[in-house]
Amino acid sequence: MLTIKNLHAEVEGKKILKGINLEINKGETHAIMGPNGSGKSSLASVLAGRDNYTVTEGEVWFNGKNLLELSPEDRAREGVFLAFQYPVEIPGVSNLNFLKTALNEIRTYKGLPPLEAKEFLKLTKEKQQLVDFHSNLMNRSLNEGFSGGEKKRNEIFQLAMLDPQLAILDETDSGLDIDALRIVSNGVNKLRDAEKSFVVITHYQRLLEYIIPDFVHVLYNGRIIKTGTKELALELEERGYDWLKEELHLKESV
Amino acid sequence: MINSNEIIDDIANKEYEFGFSTDIEMEIAPPGLNEDIIRFISAKKNEPEWLLEWRLKGFAAFKKMEFPKWQHFKMPELNLQAVSYYAAPRKKKQLNSLDEVDPELLATFEKLGIPLNEQKALAGVAVDAVFDSVSVATTFKTKLKEMGVIFCSFGEAVQEYPDLVKKYLGSVVPHTDNIFAALNSAVFSDGSFVYIPKGVRCPMELSTYFRINAQNTGQFERTLIIADDNSYVSYLEGCTAPMRDENQLHAAVVELVALEQAEIKYSTVQNWYPGDKDGKGGIYNFVTKRGICKGAGSKISWTQVETGSAITWKYPSVILQGDYSEGEFYSVAVVRNRQIADTGTKIHHIGKGTKSRIISKGISAGHGDNSYRGLVAVGPRAENARNFTQCDSLLIGNQCGSHTFPYIESRNKTAMIEHEATTSKIGEDQIFYLNQRGIDTEKAVALIVNGYVKEVLNQLPMEFAVEAQKLLSITLEGSVG
Ligand SMILES: Nc1ncnc2c1ncn2[C@@H]1O[C@H](COP(=O)(O)OP(=O)(O)O)[C@@H](O)[C@H]1O
Numbered sequence: 001m002l003t004i005k006n007l008h009a010e011v012e013g014k015k016i017l018k019g020i021n022l023e024i025n026k027g028e029t030h031a032i033m034g035p036n037g038s039g040k041s042s043l044a045s046v047l048a049g050r051d052n053y054t055v056t057e058g059e060v061w062f063n064g065k066n067l068l069e070l071s072p073e074d075r076a077r078e079g080v081f082l083a084f085q086y087p088v089e090i091p092g093v094s095n096l097n098f099l100k101t102a103l104n105e106i107r108t109y110k111g112l113p114p115l116e117a118k119e120f121l122k123l124t125k126e127k128q129q130l131v132d133f134h135s136n137l138m139n140r141s142l143n144e145g146f147s148g149g150e151k152k153r154n155e156i157f158q159l160a161m162l163d164p165q166l167a168i169l170d171e172t173d174s175g176l177d178i179d180a181l182r183i184v185s186n187g188v189n190k191l192r193d194a195e196k197s198f199v200v201i202t203h204y205q206r207l208l209e210y211i212i213p214d215f216v217h218v219l220y221n222g223r224i225i226k227t228g229t230k231e232l233a234l235e236l237e238e239r240g241y242d243w244l245k246e247e248l249h250l251k252e253s254v
Numbered sequence: 255m256i257n258s259n260e261i262i263d264d265i266a267n268k269e270y271e272f273g274f275s276t277d278i279e280m281e282i283a284p285p286g287l288n289e290d291i292i293r294f295i296s297a298k299k300n301e302p303e304w305l306l307e308w309r310l311k312g313f314a315a316f317k318k319m320e321f322p323k324w325q326h327f328k329m330p331e332l333n334l335q336a337v338s339y340y341a342a343p344r345k346k347k348q349l350n351s352l353d354e355v356d357p358e359l360l361a362t363f364e365k366l367g368i369p370l371n372e373q374k375a376l377a378g379v380a381v382d383a384v385f386d387s388v389s390v391a392t393t394f395k396t397k398l399k400e401m402g403v404i405f406c407s408f409g410e411a412v413q414e415y416p417d418l419v420k421k422y423l424g425s426v427v428p429h430t431d432n433i434f435a436a437l438n439s440a441v442f443s444d445g446s447f448v449y450i451p452k453g454v455r456c457p458m459e460l461s462t463y464f465r466i467n468a469q470n471t472g473q474f475e476r477t478l479i480i481a482d483d484n485s486y487v488s489y490l491e492g493c494t495a496p497m498r499d500e501n502q503l504h505a506a507v508v509e510l511v512a513l514e515q516a517e518i519k520y521s522t523v524q525n526w527y528p529g530d531k532d533g534k535g536g537i538y539n540f541v542t543k544r545g546i547c548k549g550a551g552s553k554i555s556w557t558q559v560e561t562g563s564a565i566t567w568k569y570p571s572v573i574l575q576g577d578y579s580e581g582e583f584y585s586v587a588v589v590r591n592r593q594i595a596d597t598g599t600k601i602h603h604i605g606k607g608t609k610s611r612i613i614s615k616g617i618s619a620g621h622g623d624n625s626y627r628g629l630v631a632v633g634p635r636a637e638n639a640r641n642f643t644q645c646d647s648l649l650i651g652n653q654c655g656s657h658t659f660p661y662i663e664s665r666n667k668t669a670m671i672e673h674e675a676t677t678s679k680i681g682e683d684q685i686f687y688l689n690q691r692g693i694d695t696e697k698a699v700a701l702i703v704n705g706y707v708k709e710v711l712n713q714l715p716m717e718f719a720v721e722a723q724k725l726l727s728i729t730l731e732g733s734v735g
């Protein structure tokens with residue numbers, strides 16, 4: 001579904017991604033871990049098409065389409081969803097109105113008629129329950145004055161509503177207490193199926209106890225330096241990243 | 255891939271939609287400002303002696319005054335001698351029905367979306383169409399007359415209802431008020447007149463549509479609205495002008511009088527030609543609008559959506575004289591390219607228990623410069639006066655300006671005055687967030703702007719709220735609805 005080949009990208013003249021290779025198939029869940037500043041959010045931004053990042057080398061293919069040639073909105077319409085690490089607040093725009101607009105834009109792109117008000121509300125109700133998202137947040141302005149946890153829940157609620165093929169969750173677990181973490185993870189697990197893929201960016205293996213990944217990658221200094229299965233996450237939790245860095249330096253100096 | 259800055263630039267440079275001009279035979283007075291032209295206008299309009307004298311007093315006051323210096327923009331050079339103070343479609347005799355209006359004129363208003371044919375007109379809206387300062391048609395007049403509502407051109411009111419005009423003309427905005435009001439008093443050509451009798455709730459929206467067409471003319475109309483005891487009226491004005499390289503002055507005066515328990519809602523959707531993207535041409539919209547809540551328990555509410563004009567400079571104000579009277583000011587002012595707006599309101603709390611509410615939403619894009627200027631004054635008699643002011647600014651891009659100048663003068667300890675202000679920016683982050691959910695940049699800006707102005711647009715009559723929303727979208731971003 002998603003193929004990343006030798007992806008290099010920079011922001012403000014600074015090289016951030018230095019040759020990422022990654023293959024994600026339908027139905028798979030990949031975790032990306034790595035120390036702060038290693039480029040995890042940058043990778044997510046490049047995939048979503050944030051325009052302050054410049055891709056200097058490499059390719060990204062999504063369902064046979066050259067992702068890098070698409071506008072951010074077309075990537076979204078094709079089925080790429082990013083749950084932001086820091087969701088923005090948009091005063092004056094109601095959550096509900098925003099979601100209806102987004103959903104209908106995506107439907108129009110796919111050649112579907114806009115959802116009728118009744119169906120939209122039904123869908124909203126159903127998905128709200130999935131992440132235990134309070135209905136009084138629905139009519140409020142988008143993320144305005146939401147707590148950190150409410151914002152993260154809103155991201156997953158939107159994910160449920162928009163039903164993308166590939167969902168990238170950027171540190172969705174940070175800022176969540178243990179109960180919220182469980183609710184959000186359960187929500188995500190219910191959305192998982194053979195057609196959808198997930199990229200879960202996290203610092204903590206805690207989240208991966210709930211959302212069990214098929215693969216775990218370690219991103220360091222703009223590169224994936226190790227790939228394993230869920231056991232790798234446990235190892236990282238115990239030993240930190242230093243041993244990996246050392247391994248890497250050894251390899252590079254040979 | 256289109257970059258969001260480009261779209262924002264694009265949005266900020268969108269062309270003006272109503273820039274066509276109408277080819278019609280006009281009677282235009284030679285340029286120049288002097289007593290002769292004033293006498294000429296007065297004679298043309300067959301005015302009584304007292305009105306000519308009033309005009310001449312206005313002119314005398316004008317000659318003694320200077321242009322203000324306190325505004326937050328560089329005063330453009332105005333050569334008032336180069337302006338023609340009278341322009342009228344030539345065919346005008348006393349028109350008895352719409353059939354006698356020049357078809358070219360009717361077509362112009364059709365093109366602007368203002369059908370003057372009563373069958374085609376918006377149900378529930380009566381329109382007075384003013385073309386280059388002269389009223390060309392008023393719809394639904396007969397229907398309104400049945401209820402005693404007077405809605406006609408100013409010129410007609412002078413002939414038919416001289417006592418009412420004489421009693422109220424200049425009673426809210428005196429001819430000495432400011433230099434533009436003095437100029438208007440001297441040379442005003444036409445405008446609208448409304449009288450709602452005691453106890454009548456006006457059954458339809460009254461609306462005046464102003465169109466400047468002729469070149470090198472100024473537009474100086476006067477509107478006078480009187481709502482007698484226990485009456486209600488909702489009034490709306492709209493306006494456009496062709497694209498011309500020269501600036502044109504629009505110095506109108508609007509006076510509102512609300513008697514006991516009466517309510518006047520006055521809405522403006524101002525879309526004069528704003529000039530091109532480099533600031534060439536455009537209307538100078540220097541207008542004096544003021545209402546007085548004369549009677550106890552009366553209410554005046556101003557709503558304005560200002561998207562046009564090279565410079566918009568006006569402060570629709572309310573004098574709260576009657577006890578427990580109420581004043582409101584809801585405003586959206588948009589500037590882009592090189593447009594300037596210095597607008598806001600003045601509320602004078604005089605009676606006891608008076609209340610006011612000010613909601614101002616400025617939007618600045620391109621190199622536009624937007625100032626909110628407001629005064630809330632509470633007099634010594636205004637026991638328990640209340641004011642709430644919310645003054646927000648929204649910036650699009652990095653080159654625009656936004657300023658607020660709120661003044662508060664309270665001479666009564668029991669008064670409660672609240673002021674809130676925010677400045678926000680449509681950030682790349684917000685746009686990207688919406689893009690990432692499948693919404694393109696144009697729609698994203700529309701979504702944010704519409705959310706931001708909702709509280710003001712909600713004050714407009716339904717049909718016009720939709721129009722205004724469209725206008726904002728067009729102004730800010732191409733064709734998004
Ligand atoms: N807009 C930017 N300008 C300059 N440097 C940036 C910008 N965004 C991210 N970076 C830098 O890119 C590197 C990777 O950041 P990020 O992708 O956020 O890491 P992670 O998500 O792994 O913590 C960091 O060194 C960060 O400072």
Ligand SMILES: [Mg+2]
Pocket residue numbers: 040041042085170171
């Ligand atoms: Mg990050």
